[in-house]
Amino acid sequence: MHGLMMNTPLLISSLIKYASQYHSDTQIVTRTLEGSIRFSNFETLNERSKKLACGLLELGIKSGDRIATLAWNTDRHLELYYGISGIGAVCHTLNLRLSDEELIYIINHAEDRLLFFDNTLKSKVENIKPYLKSVEKFIPISKTKDLEDIDSHYLNYENLLTRKITNFDWPVFDENQAASLCYTSGTTGRPKGVLYSHRTTVIHAMASCLNNVLALRVEDVVLPVVPMFHVNAWGIPYSVPISGAKLVMPGDKLDGKNLFDLMDKENVTIALGVPTVWLGLLDHMDKEARKPHALERVIIGGAAVSESMIDRFEIDYGVNVHHAWGMTEMSPIGVLNSLKPKFSKLTRSDKMPIKLKQGRGIYGVELQIVDDDGNELPRDGASSGHLLVRGPWIISNYYKEKKSALTKDGWFDTGDIATIDKDGYMNITDRSKDIIKSGGEWISSVALENVAVGHDAVLQAAVIGIYHPKWQERPLLICVPKGDNLPSLEEINKFLSDKIPKMWFPDAIEWVDKLPIGATGKVVKAELRKIYKDYKI
Incomplete structure (x- = not known):
C-alpha cells in the first residue's frame, strides 16, 4: 500500500522561489572583483536568474546540456547556479586553480556548451580556448568592455538578462534530473566527474540546516569562504535560501585583512572554509587584537584542523569551531x-x-x-x-x-x-595511501602533522613515509617555519614526547619555504613523495 500524499518534485528552483517569497528583502552582499560592495536580495536573485534562464533557452540550451562556470563567489555566480539548473541544464563549476591542461581535459570530457567566466580570468580562458572542442560561446559575467567586438565567440552577460519574464515560471521536471557537475581534484590520476541531481541537492540542503549540522538561522549572516567551485561551496548557496539568512560573497580577495574587514562590516556570524584560509584571518585578528565583532562560529573542513587553531579561535577570541x-x-x-x-x-x-x-x-x-x-x-x-x-x-x-x-x-x-x-x-x-606502515604498526600522518603545527616554530607541516630497510617505512616531517628559528629533530621530538607514541616520532625533519598545495587547498603529498623518493633515513 502506498501513501496518499502529493508527489511534488524536489527542484533547485524551489529553493530560490521559496526565498524570494518569504525572505525577499534579505540581503545578498557581494564584494565585486573591482573591490566595491554590491547589494542584492533574494527577490532580485530570483528575477535575474529567471531572466538568465530565458536567455539560455533562446541560445538553444536544452535539458541536460552542460554549462561551465569559471568564477569566484559572487551574486553573478549565484545567478548561474539557479538560472542554469532551473531549466534542467547542468551547472558545471570549474576549479580556477587548476592548470590549463587540467581545465582543457575537464571541459572537453564534460562537453560543456557555454563557458561563463569572471573577466579577471580572461587570460586563462584565452589560453585554453583553442583546445576546447564543444564550447560554442564564452560569456564574461563581470564588468568588461566590448568583448563582442573583439571576438564573435564572446557574448555580453547583461544582454542575456534583457528578456521579459512576465509569463515565465520555473519549469517542473523529474527531480532525478542532473543539476550540477563537479570534478574531483585528480591528485592520483585524471579528475572524475560527480553528477548531482536536483533531489540529492535539495535533500542535502535541508539536512545541512538541521540543528546538529550547520544550524542556520534567519538571523545569521553567512560567509562561504570555501569557493563555489569546491563542491558547490559545500552546498551553502542552496541551504542559505531555506534558512533565510543573509549571505555575504567575498569575491576573490581572501587574505586575512580583506576577510576581516568584510566580516566586520557585514556582521558575519558564521563562516566556512579550509584551514589555510583561517591562518591568514587569525594572524590579522592578532594584529587587530579582536575578532570580527559578530563572528560566532567557523566551520572548518577540507583538511584536519589542529588543536592550536581551535585554541586560537576559541580561547583567544571566543569563536566556536566546528x-x-x-x-x-x-x-x-x-x-x-x-x-x-x-x-x-x-x-x-x-x-x-x-x-x-x-x-x-x-x-x-x-x-x-x-x-x-x-x-x-x-x-x-x-x-x-x-x-x-x-x-x-x-x-x-x-x-x-x-x-x-x-x-x-x-x-x-x-x-x-x-x-x-x-x-x-x-x-x-x-x-589509505598516506598512512605510514612501520613495523606492523600504522602511523597516522594527519595526527603527527596536527601536533607538529602546535610547536611555536612551525607554520605548516606535512608527513610522508620514507623507505626503511628494517621498519618498511618511517616518518619524514616536512615543515614550513614561522620565522628564522629552525628547531632540531631532537627539539621537535621532545615537544612531541607527551603528545604521541614514541613509535610515531619522525626519524628526520626537513625545513622548506613552502609546501606543494593543490587546487583544493590541500598539501599534494604525491608531489612530496616524488621530491623525497631517494631520501635516506
Whole structure:
C-alpha cells in the first residue's frame, strides 16, 4: 500500500522561489572583483536568474546540456547556479586553480556548451580556448568592455538578462534530473566527474540546516569562504535560501585583512572554509587584537584542523569551531562535530580529543569501518579500518563511467582510514595511501602533522613515509617555519614526547619555504613523495 500524499518534485528552483517569497528583502552582499560592495536580495536573485534562464533557452540550451562556470563567489555566480539548473541544464563549476591542461581535459570530457567566466580570468580562458572542442560561446559575467567586438565567440552577460519574464515560471521536471557537475581534484590520476541531481541537492540542503549540522538561522549572516567551485561551496548557496539568512560573497580577495574587514562590516556570524584560509584571518585578528565583532562560529573542513587553531579561535577570541568532513562524492557534508550534552561538563583538555575528531554522521549518511577483508569493525574508538559511506546524496557512478563506484554490497569506499567511537564520533587517521606502515604498526600522518603545527616554530607541516630497510617505512616531517628559528629533530621530538607514541616520532625533519598545495587547498603529498623518493633515513 502506498501513501496518499502529493508527489511534488524536489527542484533547485524551489529553493530560490521559496526565498524570494518569504525572505525577499534579505540581503545578498557581494564584494565585486573591482573591490566595491554590491547589494542584492533574494527577490532580485530570483528575477535575474529567471531572466538568465530565458536567455539560455533562446541560445538553444536544452535539458541536460552542460554549462561551465569559471568564477569566484559572487551574486553573478549565484545567478548561474539557479538560472542554469532551473531549466534542467547542468551547472558545471570549474576549479580556477587548476592548470590549463587540467581545465582543457575537464571541459572537453564534460562537453560543456557555454563557458561563463569572471573577466579577471580572461587570460586563462584565452589560453585554453583553442583546445576546447564543444564550447560554442564564452560569456564574461563581470564588468568588461566590448568583448563582442573583439571576438564573435564572446557574448555580453547583461544582454542575456534583457528578456521579459512576465509569463515565465520555473519549469517542473523529474527531480532525478542532473543539476550540477563537479570534478574531483585528480591528485592520483585524471579528475572524475560527480553528477548531482536536483533531489540529492535539495535533500542535502535541508539536512545541512538541521540543528546538529550547520544550524542556520534567519538571523545569521553567512560567509562561504570555501569557493563555489569546491563542491558547490559545500552546498551553502542552496541551504542559505531555506534558512533565510543573509549571505555575504567575498569575491576573490581572501587574505586575512580583506576577510576581516568584510566580516566586520557585514556582521558575519558564521563562516566556512579550509584551514589555510583561517591562518591568514587569525594572524590579522592578532594584529587587530579582536575578532570580527559578530563572528560566532567557523566551520572548518577540507583538511584536519589542529588543536592550536581551535585554541586560537576559541580561547583567544571566543569563536566556536566546528570540524566537518565530506567529499566531492558526498555533496559534500557527511559528518559535523558538535559536542553531545553529556560532554558539556568536561574540562577543556578532556573535550579537545573529541573536538579534534571529524564528527558524527548527520541524518542521511551511514558510516562503517571495515578491515582489509571487508569485515565490519567495532565502534570502539580504537579499531581502525577503511571508511565506507552510503546515503541519498552519495555517488553511485562517476560521470561517463559504466563501472559502479560502489562496493558489491552498495557502500562507497572513501579511501580514508578511520575509527568510530561508541558515541558515533568518526576520526580520520589518514588517507589509505598516506598512512605510514612501520613495523606492523600504522602511523597516522594527519595526527603527527596536527601536533607538529602546535610547536611555536612551525607554520605548516606535512608527513610522508620514507623507505626503511628494517621498519618498511618511517616518518619524514616536512615543515614550513614561522620565522628564522629552525628547531632540531631532537627539539621537535621532545615537544612531541607527551603528545604521541614514541613509535610515531619522525626519524628526520626537513625545513622548506613552502609546501606543494593543490587546487583544493590541500598539501599534494604525491608531489612530496616524488621530491623525497631517494631520501635516506
